[in-house]
Amino acid sequence: MTRLQLDLTVPLDRYTLAVRWETQATFLGIFGPSGAGKTTILEAIAGLRRGASGMIRVADRLCLDSAAGVSLPPEERGIGYVPQEGLLFPHRDLLGNVLAGQRRAEDSGRRLDPEKVLRVLELGGLEHRTVETLSGGERQRVALARALCSGPRILLLDEPLAGLDLPLRRRILPFLLRVREEFALPTILVSHDPTEVRILSDEILVLAEGRSVACGPPERIFSDPRVFPMARDEGFENALRGQVTDEQDGMTRVALSSECHVHLRGEGLAPDRTVLVGVRAEDLILAIAPPHGLSAQNVLPGVIREVAEPPGTAGVDSGVPVMVELAGSGQVVLASITPRSRRELGLRPGLEVHVVFKAQACRVLAAL
Amino acid sequence: MSPGPLLPLLLSLKVAAGATAIILPPGVALGWLLARRAVRGRSVLETLTALPLILPSTAIGYLLLRLLSRDGLLGERTLGFDPGLLLTWKAAAAASAIMALPLVARTARLAFERVDPRLEALARTLGLGPWSAFFGVTLPLARPGLLAAAILGFGRALGEFGATVIVAGNIPGRTQTLALAIFSDMQIGHDREAMVLVGITTALAFAAIWCVEALLRPGRRSSR
Structure with missing residues (x-):
């Protein structure tokens, strides 16, 4: 089954992002230096980017088809988006955040048990904490739990480990691996850290200046002479x-x-x-x-x-x-x-x- | 003979409450529009919204009077019935509402600008429609600022004089608000009574601005 079909054009300030990608892998990674357009791709898939044109198909759902005049609003795309900054709702407690998308989860029949999600992410017992009392690592996990509990068809993770220090990254990485194993939800992970993308993806698209440089499985992609110098510069x-x-x-x-x-x-x-x-x-x-x-x-x-x-x-x-x-x-x-x-x-x-x-x-x- | 401070006070509160109720929905909508939408003619809209800040209140009152008079656009002849607003507290409320619009719209705009629009976008990705996302995320987060807008509007309406006196007159017990009562007492030399009224209005204004400052303090929960 085709997981993702992208034929995307987004005009940006410095260049026009133009990417084609069709893949059947479940865990997808997008690697590239900052400013390559990675976040733009995720936002376009989530339906948060005006000016995106072309075609986006996620699993069997056509989210965007400019030629046919189709552009689903974000709430109909079935996306679980975890932005880099987490963007938790400051007026709700931890549980209120995690259950924010519960309605869709129930209507779609793709509901994950919130209790289990909280347990896997080791957030049990913190349900009624306010957002401002949570640590950086906890916020990241809450944002992830909120996306998981909204019944998504696909999870979009934007730099889930960026901005965390090494000990914290070491602690969060296992959670991402555990989510991958426990819930087996199709995922697109975006990162400027080649190691992270490599560990978490089955297929990787390498992006530079809004263009796709190469695409392939993690064992092979970084030995590509066009990709290797980029990966090494980013601390591969x-x-x-x-x-x-x-x-x-x-x-x-x-x-x-x-x-x-x-x-x-x-x-x-x-x-x-x-x-x-x-x-x-x-x-x-x-x-x-x-x-x-x-x-x-x-x-x-x-x-x-x-x-x-x-x-x-x-x-x-x-x-x-x-x-x-x-x-x-x-x-x-x-x-x-x-x-x-x-x-x-x-x-x-x-x-x-x-x-x-x-x-x-x-x-x-x-x-x- | 002055009617004492109680009646003007109650009337002022009634007029200000009415004015706030009238102007809050359009003021909040206008604030949202200016904060979130790149509408055409935006600068014209901004200028029009600010106009009552600069215009003499008598000018606004006069325009309103023309509007509500027998031959006006909202008068008996056009509507086919007499709305019966002139020389009532309702006309005073309408006049005060217009005078309060700039403060309400500007404060509401500030309230919406303090809410990160990406939070609403994120709520949409969780399956919430535009209205649910607005009422579930943006509105609760903007609430302190919107409350401040309401209080400022209320406070501005309490102090309204020029437009009110034109459309509602200065009828003790019916349209004589605190601001009008002070003027009357002063004219007939009731200095002590005027001072009492001044004291009451000052206390009210002080309380209102105190609340607004507390609501808008930067340390308060906001999303940025």
């Missing part, structure tokens, strides 16, 4: 999923598979917890022979799957992405390698390599 991190096994000498050990482990600085995490470990592409070293006598704690065997061609102006850019599939877990990482190293080592798809990185280069992105 590889996200490795694993279970905490133990903690020794102040180091946490995370198992990606039975024979493949990552070591990082102690985080005081309980064994068996699933975590996402982040490590930047620039912090990965590739070795074509098994390295010895290194202080680096992480040496993971793998196979190169993809090596991007260096950009036309050779030597100007600092690194090209090399995609390595790790042995055992099958997870892929991107390493940023200079064109010269790529040439000297003869890096090519199919080559067996070791991925080397320091324990200090890793951090826990989220404990689930």
Whole structure:
């Protein structure tokens, strides 16, 4: 089933946004630097953008078709919109906010149990708190709960983690993953943070200056030579999923598979917890022979799957992405390698390599 | 003989309440329009709304008198019946209402401008129609400011003199409000009585402005 069909034109101050996207994936991500037009796309889908023309179809509902003169008002589009600022209603308490769209939820037959939503988002017990007494992270979750409880066909998340500091992001990210698993609601997530989009999406559209640059699944999209530099500038991190096994000498050990482990600085995490470990592409070293006598704690065997061609102006850019599939877990990482190293080592798809990185280069992105 | 302060006071309250009731709906609508809609002829509308601030109140009173007189657009000859407003408290209320319009509309506009329009837009995405979103979100959030608009309108109506005296006269017990009673007492040299009336109006005005300031204080809950 086609989840989303977009053929959208929106005139903006600096450029005209023009995007076509048709996809069957459930969890969609839009990645791009700020000012690329990401929020505009969400607002157009929600029906809050005057001047948007073209076609928008969400699931089987035609929301906009300028040629046929169709433009549904926002209340008939079945959207659950979570704007970046949350925009909670200041005159209602937490529960009043969460139930604001209850009427549609009941009429549409897509009602989620508000109690369950509050429990999943760990907002139980705060029902009668006023908006001004809520913390930043709580407000984000209330905005999310309000959208979930309005019976939407699709959830629109605008930078759900932007503006939150690292500890808070770590706390909210698991909620987003949990919502994804518990409610399986089609979602479009917009973010300038490539790591976040990667973790939360099945298919990603990359946007720059109002144009689509590339589109594809998260494992492949960031190794695209047009996308990689953008992602790296926005702080791209590889996200490795694993279970905490133990903690020794102040180091946490995370198992990606039975024979493949990552070591990082102690985080005081309980064994068996699933975590996402982040490590930047620039912090990965590739070795074509098994390295010895290194202080680096992480040496993971793998196979190169993809090596991007260096950009036309050779030597100007600092690194090209090399995609390595790790042995055992099958997870892929991107390493940023200079064109010269790529040439000297003869890096090519199919080559067996070791991925080397320091324990200090890793951090826990989220404990689930 | 002056009728004492009670009757003019009650009459003033009645006239001001009537004026507020008359002008609040159009004043609030006008405030909303100016705050939220890019209407054509907006600056003309803004200017017209502000006009009673500058015009002599006698000019407004005279226009109203012409309007309501036998041959006027709202007079007996055009309507086919006598609306019977002239020289009654109702005419005083109508005159005061017009004089209160600028304050009411401007304060209402301010009240709506203080509500983030994106909140109403967000309510629409939750399935609320335009009216539900307005009554469920914008109106409650603008309420303190709208209340201030009503109080200011009421206060302005209490002080109305020029237009009232033209359309309603100065009939003790019927149309003689506080403002008119002060004038009468002063003319016949009842200085003590006039001072009492001045004291009462000052107290009322003080209370009204006190409430308005409290309602419009920036620290109050608003959405921006």
